[in-house]
Amino acid sequence: MSEDILKSWEKNASEWVKVIQSNSIPSRKYTNVAILDTIKELKGKKIVDIGCGEGWLTREMEKMGWETTGLDAIESLITEARKNSKADFHVFTYENIIDGKPMPNAPFDAAVFNFCLYLKEGLHQLLTNTLQQLSSKGTLVIQTLHPFFLLQNGLSYKSQWLSDSWKGLPGNFTDGHSWYARTFEDWTSVLNQLGGSKICITEIVNDEEKPISLILKLKKQ
Helix, strand or coil, X not given: CCHHHHHHXXXXXXXXXXXXXXXXXXXXXXXXXXXXXXXXXXXXXEEEEECCXXXXXXXXXXXXXXXXXXXXXXXXXXXXXXXXXXXXXXXXXXXHHHCCCCCCCCCEEEEEEECCCCCCCCHHHHHXXXXXXXXXXXXXXXXXXXXXXXXXXXXXXXXXXECCCCCCCCCCCCCCCCEXXXXXXXXXXXXXXXXXXXXXXXXXXXXXCCEEEEEEEEEEC
């Protein structure tokens, strides 16, 4: 993960915790339910929440009976997560995974990336190495913004770098980091390149029947 992303999250961590704890992001009404419904369908005992932030999803999975591990690069978010859960939380970066470092408590039956994939280069290796730390029938789940948001915001429909990750969110965020937005075709290509997995893509819509997120599921075979 680039230095500007880490610095942005370190600076905005406390504000992010406030926004999450106050349920200030309207779309979470749909996306939270969607990711939890997806996880409820999974089989296994051990799950890892990669990019767990302050740990809300880790806590919800713990309530479902999963043996949960939460990983994040930002120490202050991990400290916050530990205050509210008995789950096992660790400061652990994408670079650690890309470099082949074993994740704490691996192997897992499932891994989740929930709205936390910002990179262009290195994504293939990150996902490949994550899959390698899952059990033989393990499942990788990703939730990300639906590419339709590009058109909604008057942008060209192409994969591209965007300058401010905090734009459009409630809260007093500063120094937004850049992130790489992918088209539907681009995401499909990324998943197909991984190989050896059954792919399932679900489009999440709001009450206006407009797409707001994608849930990408890869089950090892």
